[in-house]
Amino acid sequence: MTRNWKYIALMAAAFPATAAVAQTGDAGRRAVDLERYEEAKSIYKGQLGNKNSADNAYFALGDIYLKTDNTDSAAYYFNQGIANNKRSYINHVGLGKLALEQGNRAKAEQAFGDALSGRGKRDPYVLAMVGDAYVNAPNATEADINKGIEYLKQALERDSNNALANVVLGDAYLQLKRGGEAMSSYDRAIQLDENYATAYMRRGQLYTSSRNYNEAEEAFKKAIEIDPNFAPAYSDLGELYYFAGQYDKALSTFQKFVDMAEDTPETSAKYASFLFLTKNYDKALQEAEEVLQEQPDNTVMNRLRAYSYMELGQPDKALEAIEGYMQKVDQSKLIAEDYEYYGRILNKNNQSEKAIENLEKALQMNNANVELYAELASAYAKNNQYDQAIEVYERKRTNVEPSNADYYYMGNIYMMAGEEKAAANDREAADQFFQQADSTYGKVTEANPTYAYGHLWRARAQASQDPETEEGLARPHYEEFIKIAGADSDKYKRDLIEANSYLGYYYYLKGERDNAMKYWQEVKVLDPANPQAEAALNEIGKSAKQK
Structure with missing residues (x-):
């Protein structure tokens, strides 16, 4: 079947x-x-x-x-x-x-x-x-x-x-x-x-x-x-x-x-x-518990018990259940999904190294499980192993062409690596990672030029290369994002506030008062109580009076 x-x-x-x-x-x-x-x-x-x-x-x-x-x-x-x-x-x-x-x-x-x-x-x-x-x-x-x-x-x-x-x-x-x-x-x-x-x-x-x-x-x-x-x-x-x-x-x-x-x-x-x-995870768990009362060593019910706790968002109980199951089950009956769930559960319990070990075992047993690559990459990234995280996505390419979601996660890994380097004051290394993030997100905008989020991701990667907003590197993609997303302000409200705030600040630094006011006023329309917009408009008003 x-x-x-x-x-x-x-x-x-x-x-x-x-x-x-x-x-x-x-x-x-x-x-x-x-x-x-x-x-x-x-x-x-x-x-x-x-x-x-x-x-x-x-x-x-x-x-x-x-x-x-x-x-x-x-x-x-x-x-x-x-x-x-x-x-x-x-x-x-x-x-x-x-x-x-x-x-x-x-x-x-x-x-x-x-x-x-x-x-x-x-x-x-x-x-x-x-x-x-x-x-x-x-x-x-x-x-x-x-x-x-x-x-x-x-x-x-x-x-x-x-x-x-x-x-x-x-x-x-x-x-x-x-x-x-x-x-x-x-x-x-x-x-x-x-x-x-x-x-x-x-x-x-x-x-x-x-x-x-x-x-x-x-x-x-x-x-x-x-x-x-x-x-x-x-x-x-x-x-x-x-x-x-x-x-x-x-x-x-x-x-x-x-x-x-x-x-x-x-x-x-x-x-x-x-x-x-x-x-029906709650009912599944209830039925499994009833079976286990009569058959405490039932392999599938012990497996399902752990899986259900994970799906119900109870990773602590899931960890206790999966570890009990993994210890007592005949090892020949362990399947790839057991290692996958164990890895996911460990990841949720902030045990990244053990999570990676088990997720790798799952992939060895079934490398066609395309959903697993993102989980493994996430575990590597969580453990600050960014090169290995990217390598996981490269492995995935042997089975399936990358999706927009893959490029998003790969770009995010580059962003995380860049932010870590920036925090360590290694600006050169940080910018290299941010550039790789931008080029990765660029795969999305090349294939889907009207996909609003692709431009938002690129804008963020470029803004990270220009932390003082001196060059306005992110301006083109924030403008493109507003152009595409502006017609649906309810859906994109938070991100439109981000884009307009960036552009308002950029034009304020350039001394272009009218452009700055336009974008900050748009932030006020989206969020009338926005304190950043309120402060910016007051500051622009003061500078206009001084002139």
């Missing part, structure tokens, strides 16, 4: 798309599809005493526990399945999935080898589940996904009517951004089972990823029409509305998911994540 960083950090990281755990027609699998995991566990545990269904039941139970991040219980059921049936090829698949989850690729390969020995290599379900394991492995590489595709194709060669394998194959193609082949696989699954709601949901996800929101909406609604209790379809439909910027509709639709899904901490956690995405 089309996912921004917040989606990845919260929704996708904690609640990946439901993968297949048992063969079609299975009541337990339907419960899993509905994300009713406790119900599914109950169904499968009831099958453990049945010799014909126990093997798949052990595998399904292990896979549910693996899906809900309970690896010890997952290992228990996979191993029990093998203990119960020495020829349990499918539970060796489970151990392989568990090894992939734990990052032990050699152990995974060995387990898959055991699964595909003997009759396992001819079992379409075993082949499909090995394919599924590779496709949905954490941090799956392109090679992993292609390996998964090969096993899925083998499964379909042995059972061409396997709708579930077609869906997983479509998922694999979708991850490889081969949308046409993904859609063909989902369509094939629907041909095999026209009431396969999951296949319609996957079609909706594919349409969402290509920003075809109308077709996506239709596909999700078709899944709901087939199964009005199909909670995940409401979840995806809500996310679709989120991506489309329809936040109210997104939240009301997602509420339907919550109403239909199992009442578990997992459902509450997903709802809290969605509240955060739709900027």
Whole structure:
């Protein structure tokens, strides 16, 4: 799906798309599809005493526990399945999935080898589940996904009517951004089972990823029409509305998911994540706290708690929350956004050096996050490391062309460096920085000659090179700013007062009384109680009488 960083950090990281755990027609699998995991566990545990269904039941139970991040219980059921049936090829698949989850690729390969020995290599379900394991492995590489595709194709060669394998194959193609082949696989699954709601949901996800929101909406609604209790379809439909910027509709639709899904901490956690995405930070924090009462080590909820405090403007509480989270979370589960938020929180708490360290880590993990460069540059500037701050913006250019905002912030950094040098009485170095600020702001006026603020920024940079206003370096750009902004005095009032005050003072120093009075009177029009204008006009009046 089309996912921004917040989606990845919260929704996708904690609640990946439901993968297949048992063969079609299975009541337990339907419960899993509905994300009713406790119900599914109950169904499968009831099958453990049945010799014909126990093997798949052990595998399904292990896979549910693996899906809900309970690896010890997952290992228990996979191993029990093998203990119960020495020829349990499918539970060796489970151990392989568990090894992939734990990052032990050699152990995974060995387990898959055991699964595909003997009759396992001819079992379409075993082949499909090995394919599924590779496709949905954490941090799956392109090679992993292609390996998964090969096993899925083998499964379909042995059972061409396997709708579930077609869906997983479509998922694999979708991850490889081969949308046409993904859609063909989902369509094939629907041909095999026209009431396969999951296949319609996957079609909706594919349409969402290509920003075809109308077709996506239709596909999700078709899944709901087939199964009005199909909670995940409401979840995806809500996310679709989120991506489309329809936040109210997104939240009301997602509420339907919550109403239909199992009442578990997992459902509450997903709802809290969605509240955060739709900027309901106070409610997100409340839901997260409730989940953490039952699951104090819930990775995503600890993450969301810290993020929410930051968004609510409580950096002290955010710092306590993020540091607790960073210390106890499995380091392999830290994502770029964790370092980004930690850096932002540290910056707000005036810990610039540690902020820089974490923001740099975030960029190393995701250098395409263009919003992060400004935050990092700000941290460097706050720490008086102006050269490094500018270098950050140069790095950003490799990903995106600078915007007006980038030039503004770069110019501001030069201004800060110049002011520091001026305070140290190093006039030559100060003027060099002020000149660099002016040329940087000049990029804005060159591209947008009628952009009022560009001229205001240039005027300030030039005024800083002429602190006694002897040369009137800032005059042309203050005049241009007044020319552009004067028609909207309400919007630009404060800055128009600044521009007119500068020009009034400049002409007073030059002895041009009429021009000086004109600009100071304009200040009075903008701000009748302005004391500076009052004093200036009185002084000009006195000098006129003396003449």
